[in-house]
Structure formats: C-alpha cells, structure tokens
Amino acid sequence: MVGTGRRFALTSIHDMVCPLARHSRLMARKISMPSHLDAPGLKRRRNPKGADRIYWFATHKAVQAGFRPSVVRLPYDLDEPDHRLLIEGACIRLQTEMLAHLSGQRRDKAAFDGTILSLSRRYQTDPASPYRRLKHNSQRADFYVLRQLDRAVGNRQISAIKIGDVQRWYDVAKRSARPGGPERVRKAWGLIKKLRELCSYGVMAELPGCERLHTILRHARFPQSARRRVVMELHHVEAFIPQAIKMGRPSLALGTALQFETAMRQKDVIGEWAPVPEGSAFVPDAFVLNGREWGRGLSWEDISADLIIRKATTKTGAFAAHDLKLCPLVLDLLERAPVEQRHGPLIIDENAARPYAESAYGREWRIVARAAGIPNEVWNMDARAGAITEAENAGADLDHIRSAAAHSQASTTQRYSRGALGKSQKVAELRLAHRAARGKA
Structure with a gap:
C-alpha cells in the first residue's frame, strides 16, 4: 500500500x-x-x-x-x-x-488521535467493539489483517484520507509478490474490507472523521478475486485413501472420507484448539497444547451404535446428522481401527498421539495428496464443495443438500456447487420431453 x-x-x-x-x-x-x-x-x-x-x-x-x-x-x-x-x-x-x-511510559493504546492506528487499537480494546465478540480464530485472522493496516498506513489521519488514497493502497497491495506471479486481489480486497469495518466501528463509537470515510468506502467498489471453482472429486478421494494408509496416515484417510461423504467442514471433523477459559476446571482427559484446549471435533462417542453421527457445527451451531452406513468409504476405514482405540477424538495425529495442531492437518494432507498424484490446486477444503456438487449432479433436491450440509440458507449451498450439471440436465430433459409432446400433438 x-x-x-x-x-x-x-x-x-x-x-x-x-x-x-x-x-x-x-x-x-x-x-x-x-x-x-x-x-x-x-x-x-x-x-x-x-x-x-x-x-x-x-x-x-x-x-x-x-x-x-x-x-x-x-x-x-x-x-x-x-x-x-x-x-x-x-x-x-x-x-x-x-x-x-x-522507558516504558507508553501512551494509552485506547486513546484516539485521529489516525488509523489509534482507531485500530480502539477497535481491538473497546469492550463494546464487535471485535471482542468474535470467536478466537476469527480474532486471530482479524488481528493479522489489522497489523498489516497498522504497519502500512497506521499514521494516516482519517480526516485527510481521500478515495484516491484508498484506490492507491488497493492497487499496491494487490501487486504480485514476485515478478510474473499472480496478483494478490484477495489480500488487497481483504485490507479494504477491514478498513470499512474499522470505520463502521468508528461511526458507532462516534469517533471524529469516521463517518465521512465510512461513507466514501460504502460507495466505493473494488474488484474481488473470483470465487473458487475447484472441487474434490470421487477419484481424488479414492486415490488419496490408499496412499494415506500406505504412508501410515489412516487419520488423514478417515478425515478426508468423512469430509467428502458427509459434506462436513474440516473443523467439524478434526476439531479446533481454543484458549483455555480462565478459571476452568481441570479435565484429566483433555488435550491441552500451548494454553489451548482441543474440542468441537468428532469423537468416537459421537457415533451411535447404529452408525449415526449427530453433531452441532462449529460455525453456525446448526445440527447435522449423517448415516455412516450409507458412506462406504468411511465404513471401511472405521472397521480398520482397533477396538481398544475407539474412544476420544476420532482423528488423531499418528506422530503426536493427539489431535492435529493448528495447520498440521492441511500440511500433512498435502504431502499425501502429492504422493497420490492429486493436483496442487485441489485442496482439502474442496471436499465439502465436491460433496455438494456430486449431490446436485445426482439430482438431489437443493433443500435436502442444504440440510445435509447444515447450511441455514440455500444460497450458501449454491455457492458450494461448482459446475454441477444436475439442474441443467433436468431442465434439458424437461424441455426435450416438452418438444416431443408438442410434436405429437
């Protein structure tokens, strides 16, 4: 910028x-x-x-x-x-x-002096700020973007910022990181989005100058990166599973199979590490790593005797239920697990003997995927889109797919459907039938 x-x-x-x-x-x-x-x-x-x-x-x-x-x-x-x-x-x-x-006599970090930096600090420390109500992982992602803004334009006076300044910051932020590389449109758009959110908070907090800049940013438009169109397909999963087992990573095989067969989010399958709440009671069987406790992932106890999974999702709290008897890729892998190990978290890092830490799951998944010949543009997160796209291709009702994916709105489900032919094929078949009926009339 x-x-x-x-x-x-x-x-x-x-x-x-x-x-x-x-x-x-x-x-x-x-x-x-x-x-x-x-x-x-x-x-x-x-x-x-x-x-x-x-x-x-x-x-x-x-x-x-x-x-x-x-x-x-x-x-x-x-x-x-x-x-x-x-x-x-x-x-x-x-x-x-x-x-x-x-000498350590720092200025009050919450004091507002009209700069973007002071607005950012106020946004992060004000108990009434939306930032304080975000989940821990969302706060961490927000902080990363805020730090970029602080370093780049933190000392700019909000009252002096014009649309030309913002456009210039966007143009520089999207430049390729290396000669000939792709433009970083996603990063640039994210920085401007965060600046909008800062100004929105500033308006709510009645901070001088924020309403003017917020109005400018509300009317300004900046190109976004194209929506992701890559999907994980069945042949990718069928290549990945045996390779993961061969490399001693049955946990990655099971996690991928569950994501693809049930359309569950990665986080709902493998769990997440959240800060241990102050004053919380000690739990003997809990997994704690660097002040963070594992939770919200699938456990063996989530699987009923008739192989039904029922779980509240981490993102929206919506309840999802899946019959694993109809998920052959998952069933085969569950049967491989020794009976004495069928307790606690379902996905365990074989090397660490605990749930995967932070980004380790995705990193180890890529190693196996490369060995299995899966293209680099196919990510683990594409399993959910692959499941939804396959369901639509199979002719499943959109509302049924939405319910299976635990989406609150059908429009969200449609965004995950990437290049599916199900609806267009059904429309084409109806049109052909209509033409045939008219020809006979």
Whole structure:
C-alpha cells in the first residue's frame, strides 16, 4: 500500500512490512546538517531527483524496540529562518515520545488521535467493539489483517484520507509478490474490507472523521478475486485413501472420507484448539497444547451404535446428522481401527498421539495428496464443495443438500456447487420431453 501521510510516507511494499528497511535506506543517503540547531534526530537527505528533504529519525535501538514511526518527514525548509523553531519543536516532541517509549511510559493504546492506528487499537480494546465478540480464530485472522493496516498506513489521519488514497493502497497491495506471479486481489480486497469495518466501528463509537470515510468506502467498489471453482472429486478421494494408509496416515484417510461423504467442514471433523477459559476446571482427559484446549471435533462417542453421527457445527451451531452406513468409504476405514482405540477424538495425529495442531492437518494432507498424484490446486477444503456438487449432479433436491450440509440458507449451498450439471440436465430433459409432446400433438 502506498500513502503519504501527515507524519510519514511509505514508498514500497517492502517498507510496508519492514520499517527498518526504510530507516536504513534513508540513512544511506546522509548529507551534512547545520550544527547550531537544537533538533535531536534531525537529518537531511537527498531524494533520487536531487531535492533535499529533512527527516526526524528514531534511534536504531528504539526501532528495534517497536517504536513507530521510525522516520518522519518534516514539511519545513532549513533555508527558511522562520522554520527553524518549528523544526526544533517537532524534533524535540518526537524525541520525547521515543524516549518515553523506551522507558516504558507508553501512551494509552485506547486513546484516539485521529489516525488509523489509534482507531485500530480502539477497535481491538473497546469492550463494546464487535471485535471482542468474535470467536478466537476469527480474532486471530482479524488481528493479522489489522497489523498489516497498522504497519502500512497506521499514521494516516482519517480526516485527510481521500478515495484516491484508498484506490492507491488497493492497487499496491494487490501487486504480485514476485515478478510474473499472480496478483494478490484477495489480500488487497481483504485490507479494504477491514478498513470499512474499522470505520463502521468508528461511526458507532462516534469517533471524529469516521463517518465521512465510512461513507466514501460504502460507495466505493473494488474488484474481488473470483470465487473458487475447484472441487474434490470421487477419484481424488479414492486415490488419496490408499496412499494415506500406505504412508501410515489412516487419520488423514478417515478425515478426508468423512469430509467428502458427509459434506462436513474440516473443523467439524478434526476439531479446533481454543484458549483455555480462565478459571476452568481441570479435565484429566483433555488435550491441552500451548494454553489451548482441543474440542468441537468428532469423537468416537459421537457415533451411535447404529452408525449415526449427530453433531452441532462449529460455525453456525446448526445440527447435522449423517448415516455412516450409507458412506462406504468411511465404513471401511472405521472397521480398520482397533477396538481398544475407539474412544476420544476420532482423528488423531499418528506422530503426536493427539489431535492435529493448528495447520498440521492441511500440511500433512498435502504431502499425501502429492504422493497420490492429486493436483496442487485441489485442496482439502474442496471436499465439502465436491460433496455438494456430486449431490446436485445426482439430482438431489437443493433443500435436502442444504440440510445435509447444515447450511441455514440455500444460497450458501449454491455457492458450494461448482459446475454441477444436475439442474441443467433436468431442465434439458424437461424441455426435450416438452418438444416431443408438442410434436405429437
């Protein structure tokens, strides 16, 4: 993202993610400074066009300690006598803030000073903020995007942002990470979406300037990445399962079979790791890893004696039920499990003897998938779309598919149906029958 703010400017994606790089790059073009100014941290630099500019620089120690901004361009001219006192005042103020940071006397993170950074901090700390009501995994994903915004344009004054600034940030954020690589449209759109959400919160919190920018962003349109069209098909699953068993990964085989046969989300099958609630009672059989406790995944106890699974989904809480007697890929794998191991979590990492940690399931799944000859563009998450697409191709009623997938709306189910022919074939058959009937009349 590129933006020139009241206090600093970012000139490249590299600067956006690495303030130290910009700090060092500007330091390399040092030229002489007047010695009679009381302006700590002041340095003069010559830009590529040969023009002299003046900047305040934080010390390397302060930058390493996380102080931002590390470099501030000052909008003054050393050759103007009237500007000398302004330069000294700005440098002394910035130097004082830096020293306070180093001494641990940080400013109130919840204070709003009109910048995107202060809005972001308020959004994350205000008990009334929607951020505080998100699930732990959604908060973690939000924080990652917020940190990108903070680093890139955090010091921009909200009241000074124009639509041209936002468009420029979007254009730079979507640039390919490498020459000839694909544009990162999803990332760019996500950053703008998060900026909209920040401003929406700012409107609710009655923070100055947020309503104006929120109005601009509400009317602005930015291209999104195309919806995913890849599906996992039956032949992919049939190739994956024996390869996983061969590689000593029956858990991956069973997890994939369950996802494809039942259209359950990966998280509903393998579970998730959530922070252990404060004051919660100790549970002897619980799996705890780095302060997080496993839960909400399938367990052997979820399978009834007549091989029925009933489970509340993690995303919406909707109840899903599946008859595993009608899922031959799953049945075969369940029968392989030793009787003495049929308790606790259904999907256990063979190497760690516990449920898969964070992204380990997807990482290990890809290793087996490559060995099975499954294309890299087919992901584990595509099993759900594959199940829904196969069901529609088979002529299943859309509402029945929606119920099986535990969707609250049919429109969501339709988004998961990727290139299915079921409905179009049915329409074509009815049209042909209608033509035949008219021909005989």
